[in-house]
Structure formats: C-alpha cells, structure tokens
Amino acid sequence: MCVAIPALIRSIDNDVAQVEIGGITQQANLQLCPQAKIGDYVIVHTGYAINILDQEEAKETLELFESIARVAAEEEN
C-alpha cells in the first residue's frame, strides 16, 4: 500500500504532471507537492506526487557509502 516510486517530471499542466517512471509515461497529481517543477524527481504514490527528492542529499548519502566502502576495503587488506 505504501509503495511509492521515484519519477521524473517531464511536463506540467495545472495540477497534473506527466512523469516518467522507468521509461513509461504516467500522470501524477501535484496537489500535495505544489512546488514541484519540470526536471524534478518526485516520489509518486497512488497517482500523487508526495515529495520532491533532494538531489544534494542523495549525492551526500552516496558519498558517505563510498567512504564507508573504502574504509571497509582498507581494513580488509
């Protein structure tokens, strides 16, 4: 039920966006996420965007994982 997936906003017409999910275009209602813009990735749940994904935060998290992996690899050697 709580499944929600990242989708890229391609275009917006009033409250409704055309979003791309894994190459497939779908509609997403933006009423819960009115600040979303074209080019944003949003989390879509049952046809509604519920939040914008934060690219900076995502990058920082992945960098953190990289540094954890480096430390783990070093300790192994």
Add this chain to the structure above:
Amino acid sequence: MKYASEFRQGRLASGLIEKIKRSSRTPVNFMEFCGSHTVSIFRYGIRQVLPETVTTLSGPGCPICVTANADLDRAIALAQIPNVIVASFGDVLRVPGSFTSLQAVRAEGADVRVIYSAMDAIKIAEDNPNKQVILLGIGFETTTPTIAASIVQAKQENLDNFSVLSWHKLTPPAMKALLDAGDVALDGLICPGHVSIITGSQAWEFIARDYGIPCVVAGFEPLDILQCIDMLVTQAENGEAKVEIAYTRGVQHEGNTVAQRLMSQVFEPCPAQWRGMGTIPDSGLKLREEFSSFDAERVFDIDPGPTREPKGCICGEVLRGVKTPIDCPLFGRTCTPESPVGACMVSSEGSCFTYHLYGGKNA
C-alpha cells in the same frame, strides 16, 4: 541520478555490511514497522547478510492486514446494494471478511472496481451520475492525503454520488499501543519511509524519548535499509535513543506540511479497530462534519451483523511481532497466496505473503 540503481550497488552494500559486523556486539532486536520494508528485506536477502547479533522483526505496518473484519464486512454489504459501485485498491478484493470477500460478491454480480488512484474513483463517479460510488479509503499517512484531496475535489465539483468509507489509520498511535502492550522487546525501530515523508521524522520522537528506543527512518532500497540498520546498531551500542533519518533525500523533520494540512482539513482522529490489536484510541480518521455528505458511514446505514475470525489464523500475533508466520500451523499448508485464510497472506506486503514468496521456512 535515477534514485534507484545507485542505491542498490553491491560494492557499497558490502561496505555497510562490514561496518555493521564490526560495530555490532550486543544482540539487538529491530522492528521494521512497514510491510514494504519487510518485502525489501526479504527481496534483497538482507537478513542473511546481517551478523547473528542483529535480528529484524516484522511489524503491523500493512494497512490491508490490519483492517478489521467488521470493516471488511461493511464494505462487502455496501457492495451488494443495487446501484452502488465500490472502488477499491486491488489487494483489498481478495481479503476474506467474516463470511465472504469483495472478490466473491463481485463474481456474483456486485459492481466492485479496482482503482490505482483516488482520482480514478472521482472519474468513475463523474461517469456514472446515476450510481453511488464508494471509495474504500484505506492506508496510513502516505495514502490518506491523496484520499483527502479527492474528497476536497468532490466537494468543489458538488459530486453528490461520491463517498468514502474511511479505514485510514495513523501509525504512531499503533506503535505506541504495541509498545505499551509490552509483549515485544525492541532495541530499535526501522521507521516507515513513505509514512514519514508525510508526517516528518518528528512523528517518532516520542518513541525515542518516552521508550528509550532508537528510531531511524529508512527508504526502501537495499542500501537505505543497511544504512538504517548501521545507524540503529551505532545508537544501540552507544546507549543512545534518538530519531535519525537514513533517507534524507526523501524525508525531512517536519514532513509534507501541505499534505498534513489537507489531511486535517478533511479528517479528525477517532478510535479505530486494528486486527490483532483491538481498538486503539485516536488511531483512526473519520471525516469532519463539514464533509459528512461524503462519509459513506453516514450516507449508508449498514449493519453487517456479527463478525467471525478465520479459525487457526494467528495474523493478530504476527502483526504484533509476537509470532512469525512460520509459527502458524496453517502457513503454507491450508493457507497460501492462492487460497489465503487470513489477511496477512493476501496483501503483497503482508508478512505471511512475504515469507511465503521468499522461501517459507528458510526465511
């Protein structure tokens, strides 16, 4: 950045697993509240890669599983009224009520339609002005704002043939009830990621503060869950209990305030009955007075009579984390996804379904 494959890289997972193995000394018991987390944990084989000190336990976070038979029976009774269309998310159809299911009454002629979004139910109402459309409003905080949006839209459009049967439930009161019951001892809570997008991580603060249990909000990719477990292990080893977010790309402290406002504009808290946990105060949501003409409970006067629970099913204990599906004598024998006895075997995020899909007794 596609926000998917990046968070599934095996090389990075190995690093996190190593880190968890190095830092975990004391045995800990973590609960994932959310059924979608259970699915990810099984799908990516996360239990198998964790050190023996770390145990994960499934919680009650499956809205379909926790819906009480009394509610299901009411929906089934409504579906049998002439000129009524029941609009429902897919999994609900197969859940057995006391005596039958929505799917079974549909096969006998009831008009039950599967929807993907609350917007679809509005469309059905617009297209069928001579019929009454009842949307089964099911779900936690993730879903509730979308249903609230549809109710506001129906009011704006003066749709007089649309109503909602609200089974919506709030997750923090359920977690509180579970902890107050005291039959599971938890060392950490894997907090639901998509619920927390709406509520904010703030919703879990009382658990860290009042119960001294570490709380970390997690996303649903394998690296998200490993990061969450790493953070929980660190807190537990350090004797800390605070709320952290392992899903910072999606969740903020304060949550989605637009969605929160919409939810409280349309709904107010009420007691709700949970399968396996009884009635929990302020854990349900009913439509506010000004939206009463869209409240199926008020539009239709239905008494489906006494309820009955499936014999031998221990769904309730599974939902409380007291037992696991393999403790159930019916699991995999008389109860399978093809012919489910209880709700936990129907929903694609029910614990019994997930255990069955990913290896049954070896899980």
